[in-house]
Amino acid sequence: GAIGIEMCEALSDLWGIDTTLIEMAPQILPQALGSDFARVAQHELEKNGVKVLLAETVTGIKGDDSGRVRAVRTKGAGEIPCDLVIFAAGARPATxxxxxxxxxxxxxxxxxxxxxxxxxxxxxxxxxxxxxxxxxxxxxxxxxxxxxxxxxxxxxxxxxxTGGDARFEGVVGSFVIKVFGLGVARAGLTEAQARDAGFDPAYAIVPTTDKAHFYPGAKMLYFKLIADRKSRRVLGVEAICENGDAAKARVDAVAALLPHRATVEDVSNLEVAYAPPFAQAMD
CATH class of the missing domain: 3.50.50.60 (FAD/NAD(P)-binding domain)
Incomplete structure (x- = not known):
């Protein structure tokens, strides 16, 4: 999950500690991303020295006589020597x-x-x-x-x-995280979540740039739109870019439309601000 990834970056990048991420799901960030964008984020972790073990479980912690941790036992990867273990396996409401x-x-x-x-x-x-x-x-x-x-x-x-009548109708699951040199953002449902909710999802991935392609310093931005095949209702969006602000901005724009059952056409014709230093003319 997000906390585990953020701790991996802190340990590895800030303090130069050899770090291993153990994930029991077959991909990282399984509740946030589809498997394809998750692999991009995983590659960024591995490129920066983090070892990633997927579909793996911890079966035990090995310590020494002084009470210090010395290794983690896993189901498939055997025993991994270590000096510190951080559990970041999610949270359950204490109710x-x-x-x-x-x-x-x-x-x-x-x-x-x-x-x-x-x-x-x-x-x-x-x-x-x-x-x-x-x-x-x-x-x-x-x-x-x-x-x-x-x-x-x-x-x-x-x-x-205090006597008011405020309302909070619900959520669309907007999420953003920094993974070393990448910004990763999403809102709505992944393909798997859309299928579980009874939709028939289809998706398109658009490789583009965070600003006009001719503008100095333009970075590649990968944008995924997930929609229901029959109704063309937009169900989710994901974005990855070295410029995390650009990924978040694109996701935020679509996230605002999701509660209103926007279609693919609504998103394709969405009016957003344009200038070459900030966006493409057809963003």
Whole structure:
């Protein structure tokens, strides 16, 4: 996941520590990217000295008599010598108190809330990492423990408990991460998530540049658009570029359209600002 990748970069790039990333899924960032863009991010890790083990599990930690860690035991790669182990295997909402109070919880164990952030007891509000929110593309509830969403939920709760009528309708799963020299961003659903949600996804990958191709310093930008084959509704977007701001900007533009059931045509005709130092004329 994101925290594991960020720690790999910190350990390897800042402090020159030999680092191994162990991922039990067959790709890195399985909840954020399709397998093709995940391989690009994985290559960036490996290019910078991080060893990546996919479809691998940790079966044990080996220590010495002083209590210091000395190795990690894995199912397929054997024993890996090490001095430090960081577990970054995701988070589950700690909602036992809510369940004991009789509040409704969702499929991931998070507290279910409405658009005003009220729980099944309308006198109790909840927000942050303990709740599930409605995904505005799939229609299902999702657990997204992100500080950006917790801040939004907190503002809605604060307004409502003081007499306001603020609403937080849901999320589209916007996400961005720095992977050494690459910026990686996405919003909406991956192909696999779209299939699980009942769509028939198709996708196109567009290689372009972050600014006009003739402008000095232009960097390659790879942009993926995922849409439903029959309705042409846009379901998701992914972008990778050395210029992380450019990848994020393209994803943010499409993310704003996703709650409105935008089609491929809507995105292709989207008006965005243009000048050669910042974008292509047909961006």
């Amino acid at each position: 036992q108190l809510a369940r004991d109070a009789g509040l409704a919880t969702g499929r991931f164990g998070g507290i279910l809330v409405d658009a005003r952030m009220r729980t099944s007891d309308p006198n109790i509000y909840a927000g942050g990492d303990c709740v599930e929110l409605r995904h505005l593309v799939s229609g299902h509830t999702v657990h997204l423990p992100l500080g950006s969403l917790a801040n939004r939920a907190g503002r809605v709760i604060g307004s409502n408990v």
